[in-house]
Structure formats: C-alpha cells, structure tokens
Amino acid sequence: MLGVRAGVCIFALSYCCFVLLAVAETTSPSEVTALRAVKRRLIDPVKNIRNWGKGDPCTSKWKGVVCYAKNTTDGYLHVNELMLLKMNLSGTLAPELGQLSHLEIIDFLWNDLSGSIPKEIGSIAPLRLLLLSGNRLSGSLPDELGYLSHLDRLQIDENHISGPVPKSFANLSSIKHLHMNNNSLSGRIPSELSNASTLRHLLFDNNNLAGYLPPELSNLPELRILQLDNNNFSGAEIPISYGKLSNLVKLSLRNCSLQGAVPDFSKIANLSYLDLSLNQLTGPIPSNKLSDNMTTIDLSGNHLNGSIPESFSDLPRLQKLLLENNLLSGSVPTGIWQNRSFSTSARLTVDLQNNLFSNITGDLNPPANVTLWLQGNPICSNANILNIHLFCGSESGGEENPESSTNSTDNCRIQECLTDNDFFEYVPASPIPCFCASPLRVGYRLKSPSFSYFIPEESPFEKYVTSALNMELYQLHIDSFFWEEGPRLRMHFKLFPTYNNHTFNTSEVLRIRGIFASWHFPSNDFFGPYELLSFPLLGPYSGIDSATHGTSLSVGIWVAISLGAIACAIAISVIVTLLIVRRHSKYKNTVSRRRLSSTISMKIDGVRDFTYKEMAVATDNFNDSTQVGQGGYGRVYKGILSDNTVVAIKRAQEGSLQGQKEFLTEIQLLSRVHHRNLVSLIGYCDEEGEQMLVYEFMPNGTLRDWLSAKSKTLIFSTRLRIALGSAKGILYLHTEAQPPIFHRDIKASNILLDSKFTAKVADFGLSRLAPDLEDEGAVPNHVSTIVKGTPGYLDPEYFLTRKLTDKSDVYSLGVVFLEILTGMQPISHGKNIVREVNMSHQLGMVFSIIDNKMGSYPSECVERFLALALRCCHDKPEDRPSMLDVVRELENILRMMPETETQFSESASHSGKSLSLPSSSYVNRDLYSISNASGSDLVSGAIPTITPR
Known part of the structure; x- marks a missing residue:
C-alpha cells in the first residue's frame, strides 16, 4: 500500500515539474x-x-x-x-x-x-x-x-x-x-x-x-x-x-x-x-x-375600467390572464376558455378578483384545466348563477408547483444498475429498456421566459436543448424545475450518453460544457436568455480536468519537460516518505472522526439518515448557486432529493468549535417536536467528516427577507397571521414539548414562510431544555446559562443575570412584532427599535413609524398589536405577558380585522402571489378608508383604516 501511495505522489509531483519547466517560453x-x-x-x-x-x-x-x-x-x-x-x-x-x-x-x-x-x-x-x-x-x-x-x-x-x-x-x-x-x-x-x-x-x-x-x-x-x-x-x-x-x-x-x-x-x-x-x-x-x-x-393592480375585450376570447396559447384589483365592470366573458381546446398539459388561470363584474356571458362551467377567481366582485352575491360559490372562495386552483418528468424505469428496480458505482442510474427514456449510464448533471436557469407554465412548453424546450447540443431527445431528462422571483425558471436536468455507451468520454464532456459556458446556444427568445448555474463533474467524470488548455506546446518544450520531470522525480523521492507519514496521520484522524460520527448517528431515531453522496447530488456538489443562506453554524443550501422533494440543507463549517454540540442539540430537539408552526426536520447526514441537517424547504424565505425587500411587501393582515403563527410555535415549545424548550434565538431571520406564508420557527441550535423538577417537585423558573443569542433581540434581564426563562423568548418575539409593524432592524445606526418605538408611542407619533410598505390597515388593530409588542418588550420579565396570553391577544386582534382584508390575505397566500396591493387602489375601494370615516361610521363601530405616511 505504501508503495502505491509513493508512486502516486511521485507521479503527481512530477507533473508539477512538467508545468514549472514549461513556463518561460509560453505566455x-x-x-x-x-x-x-x-x-x-x-x-x-x-x-x-x-x-x-x-x-x-x-x-x-x-x-x-x-x-x-x-x-x-x-x-x-x-x-x-x-x-x-x-x-x-x-x-x-x-x-x-x-x-x-x-x-x-x-x-x-x-x-x-x-x-x-x-x-x-x-x-x-x-x-x-x-x-x-x-x-x-x-x-x-x-x-x-x-x-x-x-x-x-x-x-x-x-x-x-x-x-x-x-x-x-x-x-x-x-x-x-x-x-x-x-x-x-x-x-x-x-x-x-x-x-x-x-x-x-x-x-x-x-x-x-x-x-x-x-x-x-x-x-x-x-x-x-x-x-x-x-x-x-x-x-x-x-x-x-x-x-x-x-x-x-x-x-x-x-x-x-x-x-x-x-x-x-x-x-x-x-x-x-x-x-x-x-x-x-x-x-x-x-x-x-x-x-x-x-x-x-x-x-x-391598476385603475383600469371598462370591460374585458372580446378579443381575449381568441388567444389559443393563453396561460394566464390576470386582471385583479382594477375597476373593470360588465360581464365575465366565458369565451376566454370555452373557445379553446385544451391539451392534457395546458393550463389557464383567469384572475378577476376585486373588480366590479356583475354578470357572466354563458354558463359558468370552465374545464378542469382552468382556474377562475371572482372573489371581491358583485357577481359573487348573485345566487341565480349556478356554481358561483365555487369561484368566489379563497381556495386556489394552484400555481405550478415543482414537478418532474415522468420516469419510465419503475419496472427496472429488480435489476442491478452497476451498484458498485453510486453515480450510475437507469436512463428514463432510453430506446433500450433499463439501460444504465452515468449522467452529466446540469443546473440551469431561464432568466426571462415568455410563458407562465412550463409543462406545456417542456417538450419544445427539450427539443431546443438537445438540438443545440447535437444530442437525441432520450439523452435529456429534466429532473425538476421551480419558479423563482422574477419570474425566472430554475431547473436541474441530466444528460445521458448514447445507448451504446455507459459514460461520456472526456472530449464529449468538455464539448458539452463548452457549448454551455461559451454561450453558443442558438437564440430562442421565447425561452429567453439562460444561465449555466452548475456543471458538477461527479462519479466517473470527477477526474476530468475542466481547465484543459486549448494550446499545444512545441517539441523542444516537451523535451525540456521530460528531462525536468526525471530530475524532479529523483528529488521528490527524498520527501515521499514524509508525505506518506503525514497523510497516514491525517487519515487516522479522519477515521476517528467518522467512527465518532457513526456512534452519534446510531443514537438518533425518527429522522432519515442521508449519505454524503445524496447530499452532493441534491445540491449539485454544494454549488454556490444553490446556497440560500449562511450563519455562524455554516451554510444553507437548497437541494432536491431523489424523490424530487425540495429541502433546505444546513451544512456545518469544517472546524466549527460548537458544531458538534449544536448538531446533536438540534437533532434531538427537532426529532421530538411536531407543530405546523415549527420547521420540520426531514433528516441528517453524518459521514465523510460532515454534519448536515435536512429540513423542509420554505419557498418564501425568511420574514426578515420580506421586511427588508424593496420590491415586495406584506399587507397588515398577513403580517398579523405570521405573528400569530410564530407565537403558536413558541407556545408549543414552552407548554407542550416534553420537557419544555426555551428557544433562545428568536428573530425575524429565524421565522420562515412556506408557500402559503404560514410562519414556521426555525434554528434550534441554541435552544435549551427547561429545567427538571426540583426535589420538592417544583419546576425552577429559569436555566442558568452562558448568554447567547442575537444583539437587539436579547432579553435585558437574561443579559444581566444569565437566567434564561420563557419570558426571554417573549421579549425576543416582541422585538419581532416591532419589526413587523415598522420594518426597522432591531439595531440600526446605533438606534434600538424598542427604545425608538417606545419614544414615538409616548409622543403620540406612533403612526409615523409604521412601515409604509404595509398598505392600508385598521388603526385600532394596529394600536392593539403595537401595545402587545411593547408589553412583550418590557424590561421586567414579570410585566411581560405569557406566551399563551400573546396568542390569545393576537387571535382577538385578528377577529377584529375587516373580513374583506383577511379574505384577501388568505387568497393571496393560497395563490402564491405577492402579498401587496397598491395603496391607492385599495383605499379607493376600502369601506373603512380613512377618507370615508365619517362621524356616523365611528359611532356605528366601523374601524377606520389609515394609510401610513
């Protein structure tokens, strides 16, 4: 074994000498x-x-x-x-x-x-x-x-x-x-x-x-x-x-x-x-x-009036007609869908919400391919229209979700597919049934496509790509795709060799990569410009040097290189033994760490145990284009598992001093807590000296992302629901987890939002179990611990006394509530959000600091929400409400909200649209607009709505 290693080292270092001697007479x-x-x-x-x-x-x-x-x-x-x-x-x-x-x-x-x-x-x-x-x-x-x-x-x-x-x-x-x-x-x-x-x-x-x-x-x-x-x-x-x-x-x-x-x-x-x-x-x-x-x-989201043009009923490829939040009137023309013949994959969304439509031309019976929204129109109160209630509720016909091409290899599972190499798999569309090969994996993004649903365009896209690469259709398999903000379409696909080869040769790999990287794809404006996000060389391709030069050296230089290589080989042989010893020592350390990891893994139940290879494939070999976040623990990647489940993979940084402890803590906690407002742990990876946690993926990112974004926003009712969901998740930790758990790091960036904007609390790396019973049977009301957390969210009492209680989490959540209302950071330019909001509240100027991206809102609801947030942030823990009281108060505030606004929040959440509405159009139609808040309105109990400055 040592002889083999020595030979490898001599060859590798000799190659370096080849390079060094070729220097002087080239560039x-x-x-x-x-x-x-x-x-x-x-x-x-x-x-x-x-x-x-x-x-x-x-x-x-x-x-x-x-x-x-x-x-x-x-x-x-x-x-x-x-x-x-x-x-x-x-x-x-x-x-x-x-x-x-x-x-x-x-x-x-x-x-x-x-x-x-x-x-x-x-x-x-x-x-x-x-x-x-x-x-x-x-x-x-x-x-x-x-x-x-x-x-x-x-x-x-x-x-x-x-x-x-x-x-x-x-x-x-x-x-x-x-x-x-x-x-x-x-x-x-x-x-x-x-x-x-x-x-x-x-x-x-x-x-x-x-x-x-x-x-x-x-x-x-x-x-x-x-x-x-x-x-x-x-x-x-x-x-x-x-x-x-x-x-x-x-x-x-x-x-x-x-x-x-x-x-x-x-x-x-x-x-x-x-x-x-x-x-x-x-x-x-x-x-x-x-x-x-x-x-x-x-x-x-404009102020358009009049009716829908009849010409919209004669558009054979239409996928989306979005006219919601305007002043359009007249009849809804059913010809938009009745004049079309839909293929199996075709889809049409017609969104006419919040207009003035009062009638409909023809029968209201769109086919299953059509999603129709009529909520917020006078037509919804017309009981004489058959089935009208089906299109006036808040249930969504659905946006296009991440999907994958059908796989025709299900019947091949009883056969072997070169199981000695994990990077081989069956070719889904191969002319030879159950043919096995190793694919090239490609991360790809369409930056500005001219369509809204991909499935009807999938076949033309496959022809476009394979034609550009001079390949057959069966050689391309689209694993998954999903829409990103823009909208842009990201996908992962595989390229397989021809059916008479199990792998691509080196020249073919470099040819394919060269076409992508050199932007030699023929132009197709319908699919728009593309980006190559990743092209990982895995398995049999991992040894290919993608930096191969496009030039050749002269014979004289090769002679010099050969002579130099001999001299270098003699010199290198002197130090080979030292290198082997060093490598052997490093190998022992790695084996030791793997043994420790294996011991840890065997103790964890209830979650999936992933291999390192599965994590590498899911993230295109941890390509930076799949990274969605980073913290003190490590990086977070967006990954796609073999069953097309989209996940978030948190990978510990090598050499993290607290990584081992936080790794164990988070798995142990998440494996036994289950609540709709807590991020679910799907599994973990604990091999190859790596520690990774695999969570459900939250497509709408963090609450902090939305509060900081310039181009997107959340209306007040949605923010209120996010606050309530977060509080319910923390309440579960405090009262229903056995034993109870103190989170210790609640912040806006640890509150994630799923596709329906349901809030889910994440990141239990700093969490602490509540104390066990004392001898007398009483539960201590705190845990003594080294102060950890995020500046701006830390409970002042906890900071001074190091005594962590459930009220410490209440304080942190109160800061999050203030962020939700103001859009401010907890600490910015030396200003503390709690102090700034308290000062504005005492001066009667609180509405001047409300986030102006929130649109219109009921003033009484905002005032009660603000008062709750300030009580949560009280300096003295005993003056703060319990988490149960927080949940009850948020539920009471939500019940006070005007029905139209809560319905809009729900429908927007279900449809996956941006939860924003131009303030001007909203106020014009809002029954509770401040411009309509006359004295009689106030006496009758209507809640005035204020548009923030």
Whole structure:
C-alpha cells in the first residue's frame, strides 16, 4: 500500500515539474505579469491563500481558474479566455486585466468578488463576453466599457452596482445582451441606447431607475425582451411607440409607478408575454386582438375600467390572464376558455378578483384545466348563477408547483444498475429498456421566459436543448424545475450518453460544457436568455480536468519537460516518505472522526439518515448557486432529493468549535417536536467528516427577507397571521414539548414562510431544555446559562443575570412584532427599535413609524398589536405577558380585522402571489378608508383604516 501511495505522489509531483519547466517560453511576459496581479487579488476561502503555484499563471496549474491561450505570429501564447470556476473566490478585480489585450472572454460568474469594475477593461478591444453576474461588485459602471465595439454580452446582474447607465453604451455596436437587473442603478435610461441597433435583450429590472421611458427605444429593430420591473418611473407613461417594436416577444414593466393608458400592442406579431401590473394605469384595455402567441397578460393592480375585450376570447396559447384589483365592470366573458381546446398539459388561470363584474356571458362551467377567481366582485352575491360559490372562495386552483418528468424505469428496480458505482442510474427514456449510464448533471436557469407554465412548453424546450447540443431527445431528462422571483425558471436536468455507451468520454464532456459556458446556444427568445448555474463533474467524470488548455506546446518544450520531470522525480523521492507519514496521520484522524460520527448517528431515531453522496447530488456538489443562506453554524443550501422533494440543507463549517454540540442539540430537539408552526426536520447526514441537517424547504424565505425587500411587501393582515403563527410555535415549545424548550434565538431571520406564508420557527441550535423538577417537585423558573443569542433581540434581564426563562423568548418575539409593524432592524445606526418605538408611542407619533410598505390597515388593530409588542418588550420579565396570553391577544386582534382584508390575505397566500396591493387602489375601494370615516361610521363601530405616511 505504501508503495502505491509513493508512486502516486511521485507521479503527481512530477507533473508539477512538467508545468514549472514549461513556463518561460509560453505566455507573453507582459501578460504573465498581468495575470500574476489578477491572482494576487483573488482569495480562495477554503485554502485562505491569495497566490496559487509559481511560474506562468496561464500554463501552470491555476486552481479554480481556466486560462485559455492561443498562438499568434509573435511566437508567444496570448490569453484569450479567463474564467473563475470555483464559484466561491473572493477578492477584487485587478486593473491589470486591461493589459490582457487579447482577451475575448472574461467569465467571473457566481463568485464573491467585491470592489468596483476597473475602467481598464474598456481597453480590451477584442472582448466579446464580459460576465460578472452574481458577485458583490459595487461602484458605478465605467464609461470606458462603451469602447468595447466587439462586446456581444454584458452581464452584471445580481451585484451592488449603483449610479447611472453610461450614455457611452450607445457605442456598443455589437451588443446583443445587456443584463443589469438586481442592482442599484439610478437615474434615467439613456435615450442614446437606441443607437445600439443590435440589442436583443434589455434586462434592467429591480433597480432604482427613474425619469421617463425613452420612446426612442422603439427604434431598436432587434429588441426581443424589454424587462424593467420594479423601478420608479413615477408619473411616466408607456410610450405609444412601443407598440411598434415589431420583433418584441416580452414586455415586462411591473411595479414601475407608471400612469396613463395601456398602448395598443396588437401590431407586434410575436408578442407572447405582457406584464404591466402594479402601476397606476387608467382607462380601458385596448380592444384590438393581440398576437396568437400570447401566453401571459398581467394588468392587475391598476385603475383600469371598462370591460374585458372580446378579443381575449381568441388567444389559443393563453396561460394566464390576470386582471385583479382594477375597476373593470360588465360581464365575465366565458369565451376566454370555452373557445379553446385544451391539451392534457395546458393550463389557464383567469384572475378577476376585486373588480366590479356583475354578470357572466354563458354558463359558468370552465374545464378542469382552468382556474377562475371572482372573489371581491358583485357577481359573487348573485345566487341565480349556478356554481358561483365555487369561484368566489379563497381556495386556489394552484400555481405550478415543482414537478418532474415522468420516469419510465419503475419496472427496472429488480435489476442491478452497476451498484458498485453510486453515480450510475437507469436512463428514463432510453430506446433500450433499463439501460444504465452515468449522467452529466446540469443546473440551469431561464432568466426571462415568455410563458407562465412550463409543462406545456417542456417538450419544445427539450427539443431546443438537445438540438443545440447535437444530442437525441432520450439523452435529456429534466429532473425538476421551480419558479423563482422574477419570474425566472430554475431547473436541474441530466444528460445521458448514447445507448451504446455507459459514460461520456472526456472530449464529449468538455464539448458539452463548452457549448454551455461559451454561450453558443442558438437564440430562442421565447425561452429567453439562460444561465449555466452548475456543471458538477461527479462519479466517473470527477477526474476530468475542466481547465484543459486549448494550446499545444512545441517539441523542444516537451523535451525540456521530460528531462525536468526525471530530475524532479529523483528529488521528490527524498520527501515521499514524509508525505506518506503525514497523510497516514491525517487519515487516522479522519477515521476517528467518522467512527465518532457513526456512534452519534446510531443514537438518533425518527429522522432519515442521508449519505454524503445524496447530499452532493441534491445540491449539485454544494454549488454556490444553490446556497440560500449562511450563519455562524455554516451554510444553507437548497437541494432536491431523489424523490424530487425540495429541502433546505444546513451544512456545518469544517472546524466549527460548537458544531458538534449544536448538531446533536438540534437533532434531538427537532426529532421530538411536531407543530405546523415549527420547521420540520426531514433528516441528517453524518459521514465523510460532515454534519448536515435536512429540513423542509420554505419557498418564501425568511420574514426578515420580506421586511427588508424593496420590491415586495406584506399587507397588515398577513403580517398579523405570521405573528400569530410564530407565537403558536413558541407556545408549543414552552407548554407542550416534553420537557419544555426555551428557544433562545428568536428573530425575524429565524421565522420562515412556506408557500402559503404560514410562519414556521426555525434554528434550534441554541435552544435549551427547561429545567427538571426540583426535589420538592417544583419546576425552577429559569436555566442558568452562558448568554447567547442575537444583539437587539436579547432579553435585558437574561443579559444581566444569565437566567434564561420563557419570558426571554417573549421579549425576543416582541422585538419581532416591532419589526413587523415598522420594518426597522432591531439595531440600526446605533438606534434600538424598542427604545425608538417606545419614544414615538409616548409622543403620540406612533403612526409615523409604521412601515409604509404595509398598505392600508385598521388603526385600532394596529394600536392593539403595537401595545402587545411593547408589553412583550418590557424590561421586567414579570410585566411581560405569557406566551399563551400573546396568542390569545393576537387571535382577538385578528377577529377584529375587516373580513374583506383577511379574505384577501388568505387568497393571496393560497395563490402564491405577492402579498401587496397598491395603496391607492385599495383605499379607493376600502369601506373603512380613512377618507370615508365619517362621524356616523365611528359611532356605528366601523374601524377606520389609515394609510401610513
């Protein structure tokens, strides 16, 4: 065994000598200097080093980085492609990038880079792709980027870029894709962009852009996708000229504070997706017939009046017609669904809630494929309409849930599928029944698709992908998909080798990855631009070096390498024994830790025991694109199990001093507590020196996410239900768990929201069991413990005395209630939320600090909720209510709520829509609006509604 290890070490280290001796005569000296500067700026958090290896950074082994070079007439290799593949590198971008004058591709997607974008990049004349999405870059966009006349794709989305969009971008004469969504860009959209005549996809959504919408954009002859959602073009109108964008496929202007009328888009032949929701648009909906390709029309949350155009009854591919929260009237046209023949996979949602519809044309009997919402219309009180009650309640026909393609291999389970290798599986659609192969796994996202339901489009999508990869249809299997905010469609699929091979060969793996990574997919505007999120090389592919160079070295260099290898091998043999001893020692430590883990695992019942391999597959080998959170314990990943269950996987950081204790605590607690308002533990992984906890996945994230978000909000009734659910979960821990449990770390980021916005309390890593009975049979009222928790949420009494009680959790939950009401952080800029709210309350100015994103709310309900929150945050524990009293008071407040608002909250929760409603439209129709709160209203007991300032 030692001889084998020695041989492996000699071979590996000899290879390093190959690389080192090939340095001097490859990449040009100036580019070597520039590359070294780039390397010095990058940090690998795993190894915590800034510089990898020695010698020529492009021809030596540069971990986590692909550096391609090509020959030129001057005898040197010149770098033409630079990619970061580790997905977790931090550091900054070096200005020396500008010295790599032959670069065509800079691909630094999905890392953790910070700092600004160097203006020197603008001097790289051949640059075609500048891909910086998914980092933490800040600062403004350099004007110099406008000098890149060959630039085809500029992606800076999901960073922290601020400032204006440079007018110089009008000079990008080859640009097709400008993806700048999810940043903090401000100012106006430059009208000069209309000079970029090749532009196809313009994604500026989720920024702080203002001003007017440039009518000049209608002069872009190739524009297919225009997505500007969640900006603030306050008072601006949609230019009529946008109806002349003849090649447009998708127009999305959601939540942009737009006014005026809806333009006529009937002349756009290929328009498939139109979203103008959550604006202040007025007037009727244009009656001219839209394109037959229309899948989605969303005009909800405006002030539109008139009737639904008859032309909407002649749209054969329509998937969603969303007109809720307007002032539309007349009859509901049943022809919208009666004039269509539905395929098995086709779906149609028609949402007409909260309008003024009083009648219906025809019989109310939509097919099973149709989901119809009529709640909040006068028609719902018409008892003469048969079955009307079925469409006026709060039950949802359902959004599209994560699904998977059907699997035809169920009958193969009695056979073996190369069980000696866990990464082989049956090919679901193979022409040969029960054929077994090892797939390539791909994480993939459609950034701006022009449809709302994927299942009807799944077959065309499969043909699109396999055609682009030059593969057969049976080689592709879509494992799962789910919609993300945007809306964007994320999916995981597998690519299988042909039926006469069990694995792909190396060249085929690199060919397939190259097509994805080089953006060589043929354009398909209906599916929109895509992102490759992960391409893990697992199982038989784990040894493939994805950083294989695209160049070959001269014979003379190979001779030098060979001679150098012999010399290195002799030198290395001297130190091989030391390395083996060190490796053996490390192996013993690992085995010891595994034995300990195995002992621990055997003691835990009631939850699933996952293997490390199952966790790796579920998360695309823990790819950073699947990470959804991080805390002191470790990282949290979104994973998909083999049965397509979506889960959250909390992975302990290596070397965590308290990880072992918290790991045991959380499993022991969660394995025996079960309540609808507590996050459920599905299982754990305790092998390979790893500790992971697997929970049910909460698709709507944390309460803190929603309170902090700029583009989404929660109405008051929903916030009240979240507060009640959280309190019920804590009450269960205090009174029904045996023995009782003190949570000790209640905070907004530990309250998760499921698909129906049901609150679930999470993270029991710091929880403590209540004390056992004393000798006299009494229960002590506290636990003495080292103070732990989160600043801003800590009970002052607990902090001073170290005595943890149930009232400590009451205090923390009270702080959460104050966050729910104000949107403030517990501690911000030196201000404490409890002190600030108390001061405002004493001055009679409490409504001035209520979260202005909450919309309209009943003032008496808010006042009672606020009073409860302040009682929970009292300095003295004995003056705080018990958790049972908290639950009862919240239930009383909820019963006081106007029925219309609680119904809206429930229906929005069931449908999965954003729980927001434009304040202006809500107030206009609200029976309890403050503008309608006359003296007689107050005397009669009506609760006035206040719109926050």
